[in-house]
Amino acid sequence: MAKKRKAVTIAAAEGFPPAIDALAAAGPPELRFLRRGWFAAGGESHARTVTAVRGDGTPVAAIPSRPAGPAMLRARAVPGGYWPFRGVPVAADASDEELHALLSDGALNPCWRLGPVYRDAGTLRLRRIARRAGWTILTRRSGRSWVLDIAALQAEGPWPRPSTLKKNRAHLRKLEAEGAVAWRTVRGADWDAATFDALAAIEAASWIAATTDGSGAKFLKPEQRAIWENAVRDPLLAEMLSATILTVGGRPAAFSLDLTCGALQYGIASSYDEAFARFRAGRLLAWKQIEDAIAAGVARIDWGAGDSGYKREAGAVPGPLIEDHLFVRSGALAAVLRPGWERSFTRSAKEPDAEWEAERDPLANLPQILMASMVAAAAAVLGE
Numbered sequence: 001m002a003k004k005r006k007a008v009t010i011a012a013a014e015g016f017p018p019a020i021d022a023l024a025a026a027g028p029p030e031l032r033f034l035r036r037g038w039f040a041a042g043g044e045s046h047a048r049t050v051t052a053v054r055g056d057g058t059p060v061a062a063i064p065s066r067p068a069g070p071a072m073l074r075a076r077a078v079p080g081g082y083w084p085f086r087g088v089p090v091a092a093d094a095s096d097e098e099l100h101a102l103l104s105d106g107a108l109n110p111c112w113r114l115g116p117v118y119r120d121a122g123t124l125r126l127r128r129i130a131r132r133a134g135w136t137i138l139t140r141r142s143g144r145s146w147v148l149d150i151a152a153l154q155a156e157g158p159w160p161r162p163s164t165l166k167k168n169r170a171h172l173r174k175l176e177a178e179g180a181v182a183w184r185t186v187r188g189a190d191w192d193a194a195t196f197d198a199l200a201a202i203e204a205a206s207w208i209a210a211t212t213d214g215s216g217a218k219f220l221k222p223e224q225r226a227i228w229e230n231a232v233r234d235p236l237l238a239e240m241l242s243a244t245i246l247t248v249g250g251r252p253a254a255f256s257l258d259l260t261c262g263a264l265q266y267g268i269a270s271s272y273d274e275a276f277a278r279f280r281a282g283r284l285l286a287w288k289q290i291e292d293a294i295a296a297g298v299a300r301i302d303w304g305a306g307d308s309g310y311k312r313e314a315g316a317v318p319g320p321l322i323e324d325h326l327f328v329r330s331g332a333l334a335a336v337l338r339p340g341w342e343r344s345f346t347r348s349a350k351e352p353d354a355e356w357e358a359e360r361d362p363l364a365n366l367p368q369i370l371m372a373s374m375v376a377a378a379a380a381v382l383g384e
Contacts (some may be wrong), residue, residue, distance in 0.1 A: 008052045008060055008098050012107040015047050016040050019059035023089035026195060028048040028122070029262040034080075036091040039233030041081040041227045048076070052094075052102040060098045061090040065112055072202045073333075082218075082268055085259075087117055088126060095128055096228055097193050103133040111333065115324035116142045123323075136334035138326040140340040143305030146312075147319035148290070151299040159315065160287065168287050175279040179249020183288055187242040191232040197223055200244055205273040218257060218269045228257075244289045245357040246272075246281060256377035263299040 012117050018034040024035045040047070052060040065076035067317035080086035103126075108213050117123055122366050153159040158254045175181055186195045200219040205207060208217050231236040236299050240261060246254040270289075273281040295299060305322055326341050328334035334347070 001009055005151060008054055008101050009103055010050065010052055010105040010107060012048060012050045015044055015049065016064050017049055017051065017062075019051050019053070019091055020049065020062050020064060023059050023062055023091055026091050027089055028092060030264045031087055031089070031122075032261050033085065033237060033240055033259055034087055035237060037231055037237050038081050038096050039079050040081050041231040042066075045077070050102065050105065050107045052098055054098075058093065060094045061088060061102050061103070063088050063108065063112070065109070068113055069111075073111050074109050075111040075113065076109045078115075080112040081227055085117075085266070086115060087122070088114065090122060090126075096125075099126065099129045099157045100133055103130050103135065108329075112327050113325065114327065117325070118145065118321050119321040119323050122283060123325075127325065135327045135329060136331050138328065138334060138338050140324050140342050142322040142324055145305055145319035145320050146303045146316040148301040148303060148311070148314055148316040149299070150290075150294060152300065161292075164287070168284060171280040171284055175248060175276065175281065175284065178276070179251070180278065182250075184245045184247070185242055185292060186245065188235070188239045191238050191241075191243075195243060195245070196211070198247075199255050199257070200225060200241060202245075202252045202255050202273055203271050205275065206271045207274060208284075212272065217271075242284065244292060246285045246288070248276060248281070254281040256285055256289040258293075259287065260293075260296070262296060263297060263302045265293050265298045267303040269302060283310065286314070290314070 016039050018036070020034070020036045020039065024032050042064075048061050048063065048066075049064040051062040054060060064078060066079050067075070068077035078086050078088060093305040114123075114126075128299050130137060137191040150159075172181065196219060203217045203220045208214060209220060214220045217224055218228065225343050228241070232241060242260065244256045244258070244352065245252060253276045254270070254271070257268045261267055261268075267289075268283065270282065272285065290301065301316075302319060303316055324341075326334075326337065328337060
């Protein structure tokens with residue numbers, strides 16, 4: 001299946017084609033991880049990619065997806081190893097006309113999800129062009145990222161602060177009394193089963209296993225661990241991904257899982273064994289990871305949303321919003337889905353945003369009153 005529009009060919013193919021890797025390599029440095037291995041980490045069953053390609057064979061953009069939600073919706077979702085990193089790979093020189101051609105093509109399903117993703121220039125541009133192409137976009141906000149601007153903090157004076165270093169040394173001395181303290185960083189070819197075993201052991205002894213259903217873990221369950229085992233099969237992703245592991249007396253005590261793209265590092269997950277909580281093992285691990293990042297030339301660390309206490313303490317400031325978008329071709333269907341999709345929206349979390357206000361046309365909710373029975377079934381598309 002292929003159609004030509006405005007000098008680009010739009011083609012739909014099963015799976016995740018090599019064009020995705022080419023786009024990742026030619027895209028923004030901070031998004032170089034949007035490779036085939038990233039999208040396929042959670043599995044390739046029923047995967048499909050719609051790609052825009054120029055006449056010379058150069059890919060312009062790709063929308064990879066897998067089925068999501070009730071079959072009646074014919075909905076799909078852009079996959080990814082970890083939210084909020086589920087972007088659409090787009091060439092840096094892609095024109096609005098080329099993206100419009102991709103988003104106008106009938107190869108895209110009538111309903112597809114992009115997110116959670118960061119609210120950045122690329123996502124805003126995609127939304128703007130999608131509206132021109134006839135899509136209604138439902139958006140809900142999932143939080144805000146916290147960013148540690150190392151370069152800016154160091155420019156203001158000594159950082160980390162002497163008082164911080166003093167506290168860390170005191171905690172480290174207490175921890176050393178429990179056993180020999182060792183640090184290990186795994187990346188590239190060093191990823192192996194023993195590393196994943198250590199990460200899983202830390203999560204199993206952490207608060208997330210003791211007080212939650214474990215859905216937020218990364219290695220606790222076989223299916224969670226498999227995502228990262230699959231991702232590091234791509235040599236480039238294996239080099240971008242790193243695990244910093246603290247052991248005490250040979251026992252895995254804490255870890256930090258990170259993704260580095262040039263001078264930007266994304267903090268994906270961290271955890272610690274509750275037995276070492278009173279020694280501030282998590283704090284020590286975090287500062288060790290920051291130290292290693294600085295040595296590697298990282299200028300900014302994006303820590304994602306949630307648990308802002310230690311992030312603020314380190315000097316992190318609020319970063320980009322994290323949003324979840326549902327692209328719907330039918331205005332009537334969008335009206336039915338809107339209440340359920342945007343249910344997490346709260347006025348207290350809202351910021352002035354004319355574009356956001358334009359999306360929240362109150363008249364769009366009227367059809368939902370007549371079709372309320374569909375909302376419960378459609379809400380399944382919200383599930384991770």
